[in-house]
Amino acid sequence: MSVVGLDLGLQNSVIAAAGRGGVDVILNGNSNRLNPTMVNFDESRKMGEQVSGSTPVSKFKTTIKYMKRLVGLAFDDPRAKKEMEKVPYQCVPITHASGGPPSIAVKVFFNGEDKILPVEQVLGMMVHHMGMVAAKKAAEESGIRGADNIKKLIPQDWVIAIPPYYTDAQRRAVLSGCEIVGITGVQRLMHENTATALAYGIFKDIRKEFTKENPTNVMFIDMGASAYTVTIAVFEPGKLIIKSANFDEDLGGRDFDQAIANWLADKFSEKFKNKLSGDPKTKPKVMLKLLDAAEKAKKTLSPQGVKEASINLECLMDDLDFNVMLSSSEYEALCTPLLAKLEGPVQKCLEEAKLTSKDLAAVEIVGGSTRIGFVKKKLMEILNVNNLSTTMNADESVARGAALQSA
Ligand code: ATP
Known part of the structure; x- marks a missing residue:
C-alpha cells in the first residue's frame, strides 16, 4: 500500500x-x-x-x-x-x-x-x-x-x-x-487548510496555470462539524505560500444543530408542559434524539428555496410523540448569532495578507457546513462577490491534499 x-x-x-x-x-x-x-x-x-x-x-x-x-x-x-x-x-x-x-x-x-x-x-x-x-x-x-x-x-x-x-x-x-x-509510520502531521490548498493547486500547477508575474490568490473557507477556518494561499509555478489563516474553533455544523435542538426542546416543553416528568434539556438521550432530528432538518433546509422542514419524533420522552414544522426563516433567525461570527476571520485574513476581495482569483468553499444556503449567502455579502467556487469535493479535499503531500 x-x-x-x-x-x-x-x-x-x-x-x-x-x-x-x-x-x-x-x-x-x-x-x-x-x-x-x-x-x-x-x-x-x-x-x-x-x-x-x-x-x-x-x-x-x-x-x-x-x-x-x-x-x-x-x-x-x-x-x-x-x-x-x-x-x-x-x-x-x-x-x-x-x-x-x-x-x-x-x-x-x-x-x-x-x-x-x-x-x-x-x-x-x-x-x-x-x-x-x-x-x-x-x-x-x-x-x-x-x-x-x-x-x-x-x-x-x-x-x-x-x-x-x-x-x-x-x-x-x-x-x-x-x-x-x-x-x-506517521511521516507528517499537516494542517488541514494547507492540505486543501495543496489539493487545489497541485494539478493546476502541473497544467501550468500559475505564473510568476501574476501570482494567484485564493481564499479557502472550510466549515466542518466543529470549526471554521479561513485561509489565503498564493500560487506561483511550483510554489504554494499560505499568506494568512484565521479560525473560529467554536463555529461548525454542530452549533447549527444545537440551535435547532434547543428550539425543539423549548417547543416540546411548551406543548407538553403539564405532562413531562422533567426538563428535556437535562436528559442526554432526549437531547441526542433532538440533535439527530435537528441535523436532518438542517440538511433539508440547506438548498435555497426550501421553505420548511417537517420534524417527527416518536416517543421522544415520557411516551410522547412530537411533530413540528421548522420554517427556513425561523431557522435562519435561530442561527443569526452564528452567522455574525463568519465575518471576523475573513476580514482578518484579508488584512494579514494585505489583500482585498478583488485580489482573489477564487473563493473556494469546503467542509460539509458550507452547504448551508444562508452561510453561502452571508459569505458572499461579506466578500462582496457574486459567487463562491465549489470546484473541490467539500468532504474530501483535506484527505486528498494529505495524500498528495505524501506522494
Ligand atoms: P471538523 O472539520 O470540525 O473536524 P468534519 O471534518 O467531520 O469536522 P465535515 O465532514 O466537513 O466535518 O462536515 C460535517 C458537518 O457538515 C456536519 O455538521 C454536517 O451536519 C454538515 N453537513 C453535511 N452536509 C450538509 C448539508 N447538506 N447541509 C448542511 N450541513 C451539512
Whole structure:
C-alpha cells in the first residue's frame, strides 16, 4: 500500500491514497467515502460505519466521539471543560508517571468490565480502523484473504491532517495515540487548510496555470462539524505560500444543530408542559434524539428555496410523540448569532495578507457546513462577490491534499 492521507474529522474521517493516476479516496466496506469518527465499546468494539443506526443514541454512554477536540488537552483546560460538557459519556482525569497535569480518559463498560482509556488511545483506534479500511480494500483488489494477511496490508506510511489550532501537546497526543495502536509510520502531521490548498493547486500547477508575474490568490473557507477556518494561499509555478489563516474553533455544523435542538426542546416543553416528568434539556438521550432530528432538518433546509422542514419524533420522552414544522426563516433567525461570527476571520485574513476581495482569483468553499444556503449567502455579502467556487469535493479535499503531500 502506498502512502495514505487521513482527514480525521470531528464527525467524518476520510482516507485517500495517491498513485500514478492521481489521488483516490478509499471506499469502506459499504462503498462509502465518509466514515463516522466514533468508537463504540460494548460486547465487542465497533468503529466508523460499524456503529450503526441508533447506537450512538441508545448506547450513548459507551459511544465515544469528539476525540479530536479532547486529545492532548489537560483535564482542567477550559477548552476541555467546555468540550466535556458536550459529550454524553464519562470523562475522567488520568495522571502520568512522567508528571505534568492530568489528561483526559474515557470511562466505558466493555467486555463485561469497567475500563479507563486515554482519549488519545481511542483516537488511535479510529486511525487503526481507517488503516483497516485501506487494508481491506487492498486485499479485495489483490485477492488476499485471512484476517492476519489483511492486517499486514495496513498502510505503513501516513500523512495525518490536523486543525491549524492544535498545540504541540495536541500534536504529540495524536502521534502517541497512533503509536499505542501500532501505527508508527506517521511521516507528517499537516494542517488541514494547507492540505486543501495543496489539493487545489497541485494539478493546476502541473497544467501550468500559475505564473510568476501574476501570482494567484485564493481564499479557502472550510466549515466542518466543529470549526471554521479561513485561509489565503498564493500560487506561483511550483510554489504554494499560505499568506494568512484565521479560525473560529467554536463555529461548525454542530452549533447549527444545537440551535435547532434547543428550539425543539423549548417547543416540546411548551406543548407538553403539564405532562413531562422533567426538563428535556437535562436528559442526554432526549437531547441526542433532538440533535439527530435537528441535523436532518438542517440538511433539508440547506438548498435555497426550501421553505420548511417537517420534524417527527416518536416517543421522544415520557411516551410522547412530537411533530413540528421548522420554517427556513425561523431557522435562519435561530442561527443569526452564528452567522455574525463568519465575518471576523475573513476580514482578518484579508488584512494579514494585505489583500482585498478583488485580489482573489477564487473563493473556494469546503467542509460539509458550507452547504448551508444562508452561510453561502452571508459569505458572499461579506466578500462582496457574486459567487463562491465549489470546484473541490467539500468532504474530501483535506484527505486528498494529505495524500498528495505524501506522494
Ligand atoms: P471538523 O472539520 O470540525 O473536524 P468534519 O471534518 O467531520 O469536522 P465535515 O465532514 O466537513 O466535518 O462536515 C460535517 C458537518 O457538515 C456536519 O455538521 C454536517 O451536519 C454538515 N453537513 C453535511 N452536509 C450538509 C448539508 N447538506 N447541509 C448542511 N450541513 C451539512
